[in-house]
Amino acid sequence: ETGVTQSPTHLIKTRGQQVTLRCSSQSGHNTVSWYQQALGQGPQFIFQYYREEENGRGNFPPRFSGLQFPNYSSELNVNALELDDSALYLCASSLGGTRAYNEQFFGPGTRLTVL
Amino acid sequence: AQKVTQAQTEISVVEKEDVTLDCVYETRDTTYYLFWYKQPPSGELVFLIRRNSFDEQNEISGRYSWNFQKSTSSFNFTITASQVVDSAVYFCALSGMNYGGATNKLIFGTGTLLAVQP
DSSP states (O other), rough: OOOOOOOSSSSEETTTOOOOEEEEETTTEEEEEEEETTTSSOOOOEEETTTEEEEHHHEEOOTEEEEEESSSHHHEEOSEEEGGGGEEEEEESSSSSSTTOOOOEEEEEEEEOOO | OEEEEOOOOOEEETTTOOOOEEEEOOOOOEEEEEEEOOOOOOOOOEEEEEEEEOOOOEEETEEEEEEEEEGGEEEEEEEEEOOOOHHHHEEEEEEEEEEEEEEOOOOOOOOOEEEEEE
């Protein structure tokens, strides 16, 4: 069973640029959630995708957007990067929809640095 | 509003000591779930345990045990006979039905850094 994978591992961008982060969910999982974890903080929920539709969004501006593909993999896009976007971006997948008890399996994350 | 508070920022213990990590939560949901995750230096969050709001029975699993008390909105986690490999950041998290729709988003605390010295 393949776990959650994310690419790239590290990324350096400059202010104003755009970035795309990728996530492959664990085999059979149809729900993907994205989290932002600033240094020294707990992860913050960005949004969630279930069967290719956005299902729930945290307190993040529209320049954070995403996609989920038919194979349940997902992308997180961030436009007009700001210095505060520097963080570890975590992807999590779960099975069986969006029920609150579903255990989420996390990937290793993408470390984004904005200069 | 949903909120998770981990008041302990850092804890340092010597190997074989017992250590308890505190977690206090706030929620208006009547049905909710509480989780503990471990984040080693590699960065990947590792699921440890899950409890639902209807099950206050405390459990022991190996060196881990949990104390869930709805009356005080606390969900504490204890490691018995700590080992160096337990060194990590530990996060308490909450999920539940959200007003306006159901989603299993996790609300995390700020984490507790546990350092186990040899």
